[in-house]
Structure formats: structure tokens, C-alpha cells
Amino acid sequence: MIPVPYRVRSRRPDRADTVTLTLDPVEGAAPPFLPGQFTMLYAPGVGEIPISISGHARAGGYVQTVRAVGAVSRALCRTRRGEIIGVRGPFGTHWDLGLAHGLDVVVAAGGLGLAPLRPVVRHLAAHGSRFGRITLLVGSRTPSTVIYPRELARWARDFDVLVTVDHPDRAWRGPTGLITKLVGRAVFDPARTYAFVCGPEIMMRATASLLADRGVRPGRIALSLERNMKCGIGRCGHCQLGPLFTCADGPVVTYDMAAPLLEVRQL
Amino acid sequence: MDVVLASLEPLIRALREGGHTVVGPTVRDGVIRFAELSSAADLPAGWRDEQEPGRYRLHASSGPAEVFGFAASPDSVKRYTHPPRSSLFRWIEDTAVETPVEAPRLALLGVRACDLAAIAVQDRVFLGGRHPDEAYRARREALFLIAVTCSTPGGTCFCASMGSGPRATTGFDVALTELADGFLAEPGTARGRDLLAALPHRPATEDDREAAERIESTAAARMGRRVDLDGIRERLVEQRESPLWDEIASRCLMCASCTMVCPTCFCVTTEDADDERFERWDSCFTLGFTELGGEPVRSSGGARYRQWLTHKFSTWVDQFGTYGCVGCGRCVTWCPAGIDLTEELRAVTEEAGTRDVTTQGTEASATVSTALERLR
Ligand SMILES: Cc1cc2nc3c(=O)[nH]c(=O)nc-3n(C[C@H](O)[C@H](O)[C@H](O)COP(=O)(O)OP(=O)(O)OC[C@H]3O[C@@H](n4cnc5c(N)ncnc54)[C@H](O)[C@@H]3O)c2cc1C
Ligand code: SF4
Ligand code: SF4
Numbered sequence: 001m002i003p004v005p006y007r008v009r010s011r012r013p014d015r016a017d018t019v020t021l022t023l024d025p026v027e028g029a030a031p032p033f034l035p036g037q038f039t040m041l042y043a044p045g046v047g048e049i050p051i052s053i054s055g056h057a058r059a060g061g062y063v064q065t066v067r068a069v070g071a072v073s074r075a076l077c078r079t080r081r082g083e084i085i086g087v088r089g090p091f092g093t094h095w096d097l098g099l100a101h102g103l104d105v106v107v108a109a110g111g112l113g114l115a116p117l118r119p120v121v122r123h124l125a126a127h128g129s130r131f132g133r134i135t136l137l138v139g140s141r142t143p144s145t146v147i148y149p150r151e152l153a154r155w156a157r158d159f160d161v162l163v164t165v166d167h168p169d170r171a172w173r174g175p176t177g178l179i180t181k182l183v184g185r186a187v188f189d190p191a192r193t194y195a196f197v198c199g200p201e202i203m204m205r206a207t208a209s210l211l212a213d214r215g216v217r218p219g220r221i222a223l224s225l226e227r228n229m230k231c232g233i234g235r236c237g238h239c240q241l242g243p244l245f246t247c248a249d250g251p252v253v254t255y256d257m258a259a260p261l262l263e264v265r266q267l
Numbered sequence: 268m269d270v271v272l273a274s275l276e277p278l279i280r281a282l283r284e285g286g287h288t289v290v291g292p293t294v295r296d297g298v299i300r301f302a303e304l305s306s307a308a309d310l311p312a313g314w315r316d317e318q319e320p321g322r323y324r325l326h327a328s329s330g331p332a333e334v335f336g337f338a339a340s341p342d343s344v345k346r347y348t349h350p351p352r353s354s355l356f357r358w359i360e361d362t363a364v365e366t367p368v369e370a371p372r373l374a375l376l377g378v379r380a381c382d383l384a385a386i387a388v389q390d391r392v393f394l395g396g397r398h399p400d401e402a403y404r405a406r407r408e409a410l411f412l413i414a415v416t417c418s419t420p421g422g423t424c425f426c427a428s429m430g431s432g433p434r435a436t437t438g439f440d441v442a443l444t445e446l447a448d449g450f451l452a453e454p455g456t457a458r459g460r461d462l463l464a465a466l467p468h469r470p471a472t473e474d475d476r477e478a479a480e481r482i483e484s485t486a487a488a489r490m491g492r493r494v495d496l497d498g499i500r501e502r503l504v505e506q507r508e509s510p511l512w513d514e515i516a517s518r519c520l521m522c523a524s525c526t527m528v529c530p531t532c533f534c535v536t537t538e539d540a541d542d543e544r545f546e547r548w549d550s551c552f553t554l555g556f557t558e559l560g561g562e563p564v565r566s567s568g569g570a571r572y573r574q575w576l577t578h579k580f581s582t583w584v585d586q587f588g589t590y591g592c593v594g595c596g597r598c599v600t601w602c603p604a605g606i607d608l609t610e611e612l613r614a615v616t617e618e619a620g621t622r623d624v625t626t627q628g629t630e631a632s633a634t635v636s637t638a639l640e641r642l643r
Contacts, residue, residue, distance in 0.1 A: 001355050001546070002363045026361070044358045045542050069560075084361035200560075227564065228557050230537050233398040236549070237534030238556055240578070242504075243585035248397070264507050266570035 001231065003042040003086025006030075008079050009061065014147050017068045018112070019077040020054070023087060024061035030087075033062065034094030035119035036224060036252045040232045041066070042086030043075035050229045050247070051076075052116035053090060062087070065115040065147060091232040093252040095120050095222055100194035103220070104132035106186055108207045110139045110179055110199020114147050116224050116251075117198050121151075125158045132193075134159035135186040139179030139203065142167045160186065179203060183210045190215030198224040205262055208255045218256035225250045225258065242267055268460075269453040270468035271446070271475055275307040275334070275376070277466045278413075278441075278452075282374040285462075287411055290347075291376035292340060297325050299340035304376065310334050318421035318491070318596065321605030335377060335445050338421030339595045343530035344382045347373055348389060348407045352538075352547040359542060366543075368402040374411040378439070380432030381424075381595040383414055385530035387438055391587045392533050411458070414439040418482050422491035423596030425609055429494070431593040433486040434479075444479040451479045492596065492609040496580075502616040503581040507573065511615050516568030518604050523550035525598035525608075526575065531591050551575050576608060576615070 006023040013019050024030070033039075033053045039062065042048040049072045055063035068077040079085055097120065105124060109117045124134050136155060140146040143165050155161050162182045164175040175182065179199070193216045197204050204223045212218050227239035227246040234248035242261045244250060261267055272278060282289050283305075293302045294311045304310065313332035317324040328336060354366040386407070393403040414435035417424070426432030435442045440459035444451040451471055454460035526532040527548060534556075536549035549556060551574045557564035565571045583591030592608075599607045 001544075002365050003356075005362050042358075042544075044361075045539055047539050048537065048544075086358065086363060226559060228559050230535070230549075234396055235393075235398065235400065235533075236536065237551065238536070238549070240574070240582070243582040245586070266565045266567055267507070267574075 039089035113199030384431035
């Protein structure tokens with residue numbers, strides 16, 4: 001429960017309320033992470049929250065994208081270059097890219113759900129030949145809340161990237177409406193497909209059930225669950241979902257395991 | 268070897284001289300509370316308790332002045348192994364300075380079998396996983412445990428159903444059973460044996476052992492409550508959508524007392540005061556516990572009561588290989604609404620809907636509420 005000091009090497013405001021921080025340990029090396037894992041970021045004197053790791057920094061630290069929604073995330077977004085914050089982790093289960101080798105891949109990200117999926121997408125972009133047809137689906141509230149817009153443009157050169165928004169502005173030419181609409185437009189062979197899905201729970205349930213309806217095996221649909229977490233190591237009890245401690249047995253779980261739990265109201 | 272001690276005075280003195288702070292039951296404001304003992308005279312000889320759902324009364328007995336003639340008190344060993352609030356670290360000059368763990372050498376005298384079972388559950392929770400809690404380990408290892416057999420179970424006890432009592436079989440340094448003319452004392456560890464050997468005693472006889480067994484079996488037959496564990500784990504999962512959860516919640520005050528007095532409940536939250544970070548007990552009955560995106564996941568009381576009961580008797584087994592309940596009855600006694608978990612378990616796991624779901628009174632007992640205030 002004791003955070004390690006990390007220095008904010010760079011701070012890049014992505015959008016109005018979102019900031020991407022690059023964090024390096026003040027001493028030594030950052031422990032290795034797997035795509036989908038998260039850290040507990042401590043804003044000194046304010047509090048500590050779970051934030052996904054969105055990538056490796058060149059010197060071996062972490063890239064993490066934070067949306068300012070409350071006291072702690074706001075404090076983290078306000079930190080400046082050179083400042084020190086606390087980090088614990090990485091924690092949790094990961095997106096298992098090995099299981100998708102040789103299969104078509106669908107990545108579906110709702111809103112900030114792209115943050116934990118970014119290492120997956122970067123891996124797909126770098127090692128496309130190991131996979132079948134790759135599709136990235138992104139849903140966002142408005143065009144201006146789409147995170148990593150420049151990378152999305154680059155990834156679009158390597159595979160299908162479809163972005164939809166709930167509320168288009170005048171300049172928007174792309175699809176509008178829920179991300180589930182994009183599932184129908186994605187090209188993949190359901191019997192030979194692995195899916196990585198992350199976003200608000202309602203979006204994940206809808207997307208996963210649609211993918212399953214189209215014939216993707218529930219055991220090949222991976223989701224990242226979000227629950228209130230105070231410790232990240234299965235101790236505080238807050239993140240329980242039935243038998244699962246979401247922080248340690250998750251956040252990444254497969255749909256066959258999650259579906260019966262997510263179906264229960266307020267579990 | 269088991270021996271008979273005529274008095275507990277030499278035992279307390281030896282432990283104190285050995286550097287332990289001796290803590291045991293005392294009478295405080297009409298309730299049995301754990302506090303430091305300076306002599307055997309501090310023990311509540313002659314006091315009896317009366318425990319029923321939402322009701323706790325202590326009175327002087329007219330019979331023989333039994334020293335341990337009462338059942339579980341609101342304090343459990345959890346206070347010492349997993350304190351209500353503890354400092355984790357201070358953030359000073361860009362670094363976390365870990366708060367040294369306070370692990371005083373406590374000798375706990377008069378620990379009940381259910382509480383020893385609760386320590387065994389806590390050991391799995393805090394030490395069994397990938398991230399063992401070293402503060403818990405330090406505090407727990409500093410304890411010297413002197414168990415006592417329950418002769419007079421309370422009206423809310425059901426340790427016999429849970430297989431955790433009324434007599435301790437493991438997990439103690441010394442176990443006592445109160446006889447008519449002294450205390451049968453059995454060592455559970457080498458240091459327990461050494462301690463007993465150094466005290467004035469007489470060897471135990473077959474009569475003493477038989478008397479202790481009689482006390483145990485009489486107590487087991489006098490449990491105020493029972494639960495039927497057969498298939499309970501599966502049945503609770505099947506009943507997740509039962510309407511009874513909301514019915515129970517209509518009586519529940521969501522006060523969280525049950526989780527505070529429970530010797531196995533482990534949930535915590537964090538608290539930041541300037542540069543210092545604390546961990547303190549939390550409860551699944553609070554709304555903020557599951558807050559996410561501005562909304563609690565378990566916004567209904569029914570979902571919160573379901574979480575508590577299902578965790579105790581079902582998902583705890585998935586997580587830790589044991590029930591999260593040891594049958595101490597504290598949550599039943601100290602519930603201001605008098606909600607009896609043994610009763611609710613029966614209702615929920617038997618055919619849902621066979622019970623008359625009229626709302627019972629939620630009259631809070633003043634004694635219970637004020638005692639709970641002091642517990643916090
Ligand atoms: C495994 C995991 C990974 C996560 N990864 C990221 C990430 O990469 N980037 C990121 O920005 N966030 C991420 N989150 C969510 C993040 O942890 C929460 O936004 C954060 O805990 C909010 O804390 P706070 O103190 O800032 O707000 P709080 O003070 O706790 O909440 C204040 C208000 O913020 C709003 N709020 C709280 N939580 C959320 C939420 N999850 N979504 C929307 N609004 C909320 C509510 O209106 C709430 O009332 C992740 C969560 C989990 C469990
Ligand atoms: S659930 Fe109730 S009876 Fe069971 S151990 Fe906890 S307080 Fe005691
Ligand atoms: S003690 Fe009783 S009223 Fe309070 S939260 Fe527990 S069940 Fe509800």
C-alpha cells in the first residue's frame with residue numbers, strides 16, 4: 001500500500017478534460033507491465049485511483065491517460081512536468097494477445113476505453129502479420145472527446161478503423177450513433193475471431209452480446225471491468241463482482257465468465 | 268499436559284512480568300468490553316449476558332460467580348489484528364515514509380472459540396493471497412492467545428452449526444475451561460506449555476476432563492440459533508434475484524453495525540489527511556462503497572444486504588475456501604433493527620416467497636445504539 005515516487009516526464013493535454021502523462025520512476029526501473037494492466041496513481045494529499053497503462057515510455061516508464069472527473073483525477077491532470085506523484089503496480093489481469101494469433105481481431109473501444117486498449121492496438125499495428133483481419137471500432141460522445149486522434153489516423157493505414165460519435169458537430173463526416181452499429185459493418189469471420197472490448201459497462205454488454213450473436217465464442221471476447229477500487233490488490237473489498245475481485249481476478253475477463261455476473265442487477 | 272489452575276491471578280501476573288499487556292473482558296457501561304487487566308479482579312465474575320436480536324443486557328447473576336458466564340462481546344480480536352483505523356504512510360518531500368506498524372505484545376485472555384475461528388479466516392484473507400498484509404502479520408504474531416470454553420452461549424450464538432465452537436480445539440496458546448473449583452488449562456503451543464508449567468497448579472484428572480466435556484456438550488446443545496449449511500452456497504447464488512432481498516432491506520437501517528462487529532469482515536477504505544494516508548474499516552452497506560461514474564453500483568438496499576449475506580455464505584468460499592461467518596451472533600445482537608441473519612438465510616434459501624413478508628418493527632434499542640456509538 002506504499003506508493004513509489006515517479007516523476008512526470010511529460011504531460012500532454014489530449015482534450016478538454018483528458019491529459020496523457022509519461023511517468024518515470026525517480027529511482028530504478030519501472031516494473032514491466034502487460035497490456036490491460038493498471039496502476040494506482042497517488043496524487044499527494046488528495047487520494048489514489050486506478051488508471052490503466054496505455055503504453056511504455058521510451059525510457060521504460062508508463063504512459064497513462066487520465067480524464068478529470070473528480071478530486072483525484074483532477075489533481076493528477078493538474079500535475080506539471082517534473083512533479084513527483086506516487087505509483088503502485090502494475091496490477092490485474094491482461095489482454096492475452098497470444099490467444100488471438102492467427103485469428104481475425106476486433107477491438108471495440110468506448111470513450112476512454114481506448115486507453116487500456118492502446119497497447120493492444122499498437123501491438124496489432126506492429127505485428128499485423130501474426131493476425132488475420134484487424135478492425136478497430138471506436139465510439140465517443142463527441143468528435144472532440146475522441147482520444148489519441150493522431151494515432152487513430154496512423155493506425156487507419158494498417159487496418160480498418162471505424163469511429164462513431166453520439167453527438168456529431170458540423171464538421172463530422174463519419175458514422176453517428178452507438179458503437180454497436182459499427183459491429184455490423186466490421187468484416188470478420190466470427191468462428192475465427194478474437195475480440196477485445198473496453199468501455200462503459202452498458203457498451204461492453206451490448207457489444208459483447210452482439211459479437212456473441214454473430215457467432216464469436218464468448219471465451220474469445222475479452223472485456224475490462226470497472227469497479228470502485230481502493231487498493232488494487234484484492235484487499236479493500238470494494239471491487240467485488242460476485243466471487244471476483246475485479247482488481248485481481250480482472251480487470252480483463254472473458255465474456256463467458258462475466259456474462260452471468262453482469263446480468264444480475266446491481267451485483 | 269493439561270493442568271488445573273485454582274486462580275487466574277498467577278497467570279495474569281506471569282504474562283505481565285513476561286512483557287505482555289494482558290487484555291480481557293471487563294464490564295464497561297453495562298457491556299462486556301475488552302480492556303487491559305491488571306489483576307484477575309478486573310474480570311467480570313458473576314456477570315451474565317442476555318443476547319437476542321437487537322438486544323443486549325448484562326446483569327449480576329444470583330448463582331455462583333462464574334468468571335466467564337457470558338458469550339461473545341461486541342469486541343472481537345479484529346480490533347487488535349485489523350484495527351479500525353491505521354496510518355499507512357506520510358508523503359514527505361516527494362516520497363512515502365511508511366508508518367511503522369504498531370504490534371504490541373498483547374496477551375488476550377478469554378478469547379472464544381468463534382474468535383479463534385475468525386482469526387483462522389483472517390489468516391486466509393490477509394495472508395493467503397498474492398499480497399500478504401505484513402501489518403496484519405506483525406500484529407497477529409505479537410498475540411498470545413488464551414481461549415476459554417463457552418459454558419453459557421448467548422441467544423444469538425450458532426457456532427455449533429458453523430463447526431467453530433463452543434470449545435476451542437486449535438489456534439490458541441492456552442485453552443481454559445472453567446470448572447467448579449478452578450480452570451482446566453490445556454497448552455496449545457510450546458510457549459503455552461512452558462507458561463503453565465511455571466504456574467502453581469495441580470495435574471488434571473479424568474474427572475476434570477469429563478467435567479469439561481460436559482460443559483462443552485451442554486453448551487453446544489444450548490445454542491440460541493442454528494443454520495443449515497447444506498447446499499447454502501449454491502442456493503444463495505440461485506436466489507440472487509429473490510424479492511426477499513428488498514423486503515429485508517425495508518427493515519435494515521443500512522447502519523453498517525453488523526459489519527463493524529463482525530470478526531471476519533475485512534473491507535477498508537482510505538482516508539487522506541494532509542500528507543498522511545490512513546486505512547479504515549468500511550462497509551458494503553454504505554452507498555459510496557461501490558460508487559462509479561457518480562452512481563453506486565449497489566444503489567438499492569436489497570443489493571447491499573444481498574452482497575453481505577451472499578459474501579459470508581457463498582462467494583467467500585469461492586475466494587478463500589472457507590465461510591466468512593463463524594457463528595458468533597454479534598451481527599444479530601447488535602443490529603438495531605433486530606435482523607437475524609440465521610432467519611434471513613433460512614427465508615432466502617428455502618423456497619423464496621413462502622414467508623409472510625410484512626414489515627416488522629424497526630424499534631431501535633437505546634442500549635444497542637449507544638453502545639455502538641462507543642464502539643466506533
Ligand atoms: C481498472 C480501471 C482502470 C481505469 N483506467 C482509467 C484510465 O486509464 N483513465 C481514466 O481517466 N480513468 C480510468 N479509470 C477510472 C478512474 O479510476 C476514475 O475515474 C477515478 O477513480 C475517479 O476518481 P476521482 O477521485 O477523480 O473522482 P471521485 O471523487 O471518485 O468521483 C467524483 C465524481 O467523478 C465522477 N466519476 C467517478 N468515477 C468515474 C468514472 N469511472 N467515470 C466517469 N466519471 C466518474 C462521478 O461523477 C463522481 O461523483 C479506471 C478505473 C478502473 C477500475
Ligand atoms: S456474520 Fe455475524 S454471526 Fe457470522 S461471524 Fe460475522 S458477526 Fe458473527
Ligand atoms: S446491523 Fe442490521 S440494520 Fe444495520 S446494516 Fe446490518 S442488518 Fe442493517
